[in-house]
Amino acid sequence: xxxxxxxxxxxxxxxxxxxxxxxxxxxxxxxxxxxxxxxxxxxxxxxxxxxxxxxxxxxxxxxxxxxxxxxxxxxxxxxxxxxxxxxxxxxxxxxxxxxxxxxxxxxxxxxxxxxxxxxxxxxxxxxxxxxxxxxxxxxxxxxxxxxxxxxxxxxxxxxxxxxxxxxxxxxxxxxxxxxxxxxxxxxxxxxxxxxxxxxxxxxxxxxxxxxxxxxxxxxxxxxxxxxxxxxxxxxxxxxxxxxxxxxxxxxxxxxxxxxxxxxxxxxxxxxxxxxxxxxxx
Amino acid sequence: xxxxxxxxxxxxxxxxxxxxxxxxxxxxxxxxxxxxxxxxxxxxxxxxxxxxxxxxxxxxxxxxxxxxxxxxxxxxxxxxxxxxxxxxxxxxxxxxxxxxxxxxxxxxxxxxxxxxxxxxxxxxxxxxxxxxxxxxxxxxxxxxxxxxxxxxxxxxxxxxxxxxxxxxxxxxxxxxxxxxxxxxxxxxxxxxxxxxxxxxxxxxxxxxxxxxxxxxxxxxxxxxxxxxxxxxxxxxxxxxxxxxxxxxxxxxxxxxxxxxxxxxxxxxxxxxxxxxxxxxx
Numbered sequence: 327x328x329x330x331x332x333x334x335x336x337x338x339x340x341x342x343x344x345x346x347x348x349x350x351x352x353x354x355x356x357x358x359x360x361x362x363x364x365x366x367x368x369x370x371x372x373x374x375x376x377x378x379x380x381x382x383x384x385x386x387x388x389x390x391x392x393x394x395x396x397x398x399x400x401x402x403x404x405x406x407x408x409x410x411x412x413x414x415x416x417x418x419x420x421x422x423x424x425x426x427x428x429x430x431x432x433x434x435x436x437x438x439x440x441x442x443x444x445x446x447x448x449x450x451x452x453x454x455x456x457x458x459x460x461x462x463x464x465x466x467x468x469x470x471x472x473x474x475x476x477x478x479x480x481x482x483x484x485x486x487x488x489x490x491x492x493x494x495x496x497x498x499x500x501x502x503x504x505x506x507x508x509x510x511x512x513x514x515x516x517x518x519x520x521x522x523x524x525x526x527x528x529x530x531x532x533x534x535x536x537x538x539x540x541x542x543x544x545x546x547x548x549x550x551x552x553x554x555x556x557x558x559x560x561x562x563x564x565x566x567x568x569x570x571x572x573x574x575x576x577x578x579x580x581x582x583x584x585x586x587x588x589x590x591x592x593x594x595x596x597x598x599x600x601x602x603x604x605x606x607x
Numbered sequence: 608x609x610x611x612x613x614x615x616x617x618x619x620x621x622x623x624x625x626x627x628x629x630x631x632x633x634x635x636x637x638x639x640x641x642x643x644x645x646x647x648x649x650x651x652x653x654x655x656x657x658x659x660x661x662x663x664x665x666x667x668x669x670x671x672x673x674x675x676x677x678x679x680x681x682x683x684x685x686x687x688x689x690x691x692x693x694x695x696x697x698x699x700x701x702x703x704x705x706x707x708x709x710x711x712x713x714x715x716x717x718x719x720x721x722x723x724x725x726x727x728x729x730x731x732x733x734x735x736x737x738x739x740x741x742x743x744x745x746x747x748x749x750x751x752x753x754x755x756x757x758x759x760x761x762x763x764x765x766x767x768x769x770x771x772x773x774x775x776x777x778x779x780x781x782x783x784x785x786x787x788x789x790x791x792x793x794x795x796x797x798x799x800x801x802x803x804x805x806x807x808x809x810x811x812x813x814x815x816x817x818x819x820x821x822x823x824x825x826x827x828x829x830x831x832x833x834x835x836x837x838x839x840x841x842x843x844x845x846x847x848x849x850x851x852x853x854x855x856x857x858x859x860x861x862x863x864x865x866x867x868x869x870x871x872x873x874x875x876x877x878x879x880x881x882x883x884x885x886x887x888x
Contacts, residue, residue, distance in 0.1 A: 333864075333865055333867050334830070334864045334865065334869065334873070335869040335872070336872075336873045340869050388669070388670050388868070389669050391675070393869070393872065394672070551615070580615075582615035584615065588614035588616040588621050588674070591616070591674070591675075592616055592617045
């Protein structure tokens with residue numbers, strides 16, 4: 327593991343690390359914010375952040391304004407990249423010219439179909455390898471929260487729902503709540519998981535909510551002027567699924583807000599408070 | 608004037624505008640944050656932000672986390688680009704392959720030398736055309752503060768010192784305080800202002816402080832681990848100049864901090880408080 331960036335930030339340290347991922351079969355970068363409490367030796371809880379389409383580990387750490395919240399609440403924040411990578415094109419990591427498939431668009435699933443299955447195992451990476459690495463390398467506690475934006479909101483919901491007991495808190499910004507029913511999800515799932523839509527249900531929050539074994543309260547913010555609201559995000563499907571399952575949901579439609587990090591930054595303090603209450607409460 | 612971006616942000620709106628600048632002879636973009644108070648019709652004071660080498664109007668508005676402070680204090684924040692631009696290469700705006708000369712490196716001076724003199728009039732743009740445009744177009748008040756980072760910290764100090772009475776408050780992050788004495792400044796001033804170092808004194812904060820007609824208190828934050836500290840920034844020259852002139856200075860050396868926007872974001876709340884006290888007090 328190699329530290330490739332470090333910056334003092336709000337009394338803590340924003341770092342970027344690179345490591346050889348056994349799960350993904352390539353080098354991966356991750357943003358790690360260490361709050362002042364962690365630098366002082368405390369075993370702090372960890373909030374995992376999953377980013378959206380086209381993002382790397384950089385977008386959240388440079389644009390969301392997360393560090394003051396993490397510093398105040400004493401949370402380590404880990405922001406991985408969104409897919410396996412192959413910058414030198416020497417590892418055979420599959421890719422596609424489209425922004426919404428391949429590198430930068432891993433959708434946090436374990437792919438089963440060629441040419442993706444060899445490297446695209448982002449679910450195992452995020453839910454297994456990454457927490458083990460973080461808890462071993464940064465003196466982090468085992469209290470975990472998970473949050474994300476857009477494709478990463480889908481990732482946060484699905485990862486928490488698939489691993490009852492592993493996360494104490496979950497929230498999302500403008501998540502893709504029903505990938506099986508929208509163009510981004512149908513394209514990605516068709517490629518990564520195959521044509522049989524039955525297999526997609528294990529990776530679809532609205533489907534997983536039906537039989538969830540744990541009822542972690544969901545906090546979801548959604549911009550009412552989000553350009554992807556009606557076509558890709560469809561929060562009404564999440565509301566119906568939660569109502570049908572008796573799953574606690576706070577869905578906040580935010581008038582005037584779009585899909586950008588300006589939206590994320592505007593409501594991030596509330597998400598940190600939500601996670602901190604569960605992780606440190 | 609044309610609005611090219613707009614995003615709801617912390618109850619206000621982060622916008623980007625493009626306009627034909629008469630001073631610079633090209634189209635220019637600027638970031639404009641309108642706080643909730645401005646959207647409600649109040650004539651809010653304006654804080655001008657001047658960015659550093661290689662920046663456009665985007666860096667500050669995406670990376671500094673300024674919007675919550677601006678919203679809280681009811682300040683409009685205007686972040687112009689750092690030089691004239693000529694993306695289509697049709698206007699004859701001079702440029703240079705180096706990152707520290709030409710486009711992205713205007714140094715907030717009025718150039719006198721060919722090939723720069725025709726377009727590189729950033730001082731007149733920032734101090735004259737821009738405030739007139741902002742006060743006319745956004746219902747802004749005439750209370751002005753000015754702040755900046757690195758080359759933009761130099762710009763903020765020099766612009767305030769050259770225009771007594773025009774700004775009520777000034778501050779800077781890691782400013783180039785004595786461009787005449789450091790490599791970045793000597794290269795840029797030699798090109799823009801000519802070989803005679805006598806002409807540089809009008810554009811050098813340490814020189815201008817000697818005979819300043821106004822004693823606006825300076826707030827300056829400087830990272831103690833800034834990679835440009837000893838070679839380019841030299842805050843001790845600012846301290847000596849202020850002591851010699853009896854000019855009020857709060858210079859804060861911040862242990863561990865570098866030259867990045869992580870540093871700027873960490874101390875920006877204090878700068879907003881400094882400006883708000885003068886602009887709204």
